[in-house]
Amino acid sequence: AQSVTQLGSHVSVSEGALVLLRCNYSSSVPPYLFWYVQYPNQGLQLLLKYTTGATLVKGINGFEAEFKKSETSFHLTKPSAHMSDAAEYFCAVTNNYGQNFVFGPGTRLSVLP
């Protein structure tokens, strides 16, 4: 069975500071990994994804994530936080074996002026 954990249900950073949102997964087969962002009263929007190939993945809005198999991690980073980054972020895992997406519990990011 697959699972996702996200360390920290709420993370606060200052505007301009580094954003680091943690995601660890469990999967018995090679995972496909995703980060989604959700703004209030909206659906989820894909930030980036890893399926195969390069382990450092760049996404929209300056975000990137690195797949580390040895650490079973897929942490999301952004060098400089912007006020508009304040939202809820979800890490998700699936695979190429027909299993459904499994989402983590989410991390709410606050950006302080």
Place this chain on the structure above:
Amino acid sequence: KAGVTQTPRYLIKTRGQQVTLSCSPISGHRSVSWYQQTPGQGLQFLFEYFSETQRNKGNFPGRFSGRQFSNSRSEMNVSTLELGDSALYLCASSLVRTDEQFFGPGTRLTVL
């Protein structure tokens, strides 16, 4: 290309009633998944349909059901509503089952 649409956006029902939610996927997408989102439980997978067949099902009671039509549009039905069914119900579509999912804005269901 139009995104995933969900109707209605808001719904208020009373306990014991039933409700049907609708989802129209992005044109060409054949996979549709449904999720329940609540503050306490987060995003929970309900079921996935692909080419009119249910491929995966989450851990929800039989009161929750769904179906997919030949044009890939999907509906989910909740019978005998309970207060705990109040949630945001999200629909997502994808071109193939392992690809990124595109989410609709959700239907917010309130059960009184």
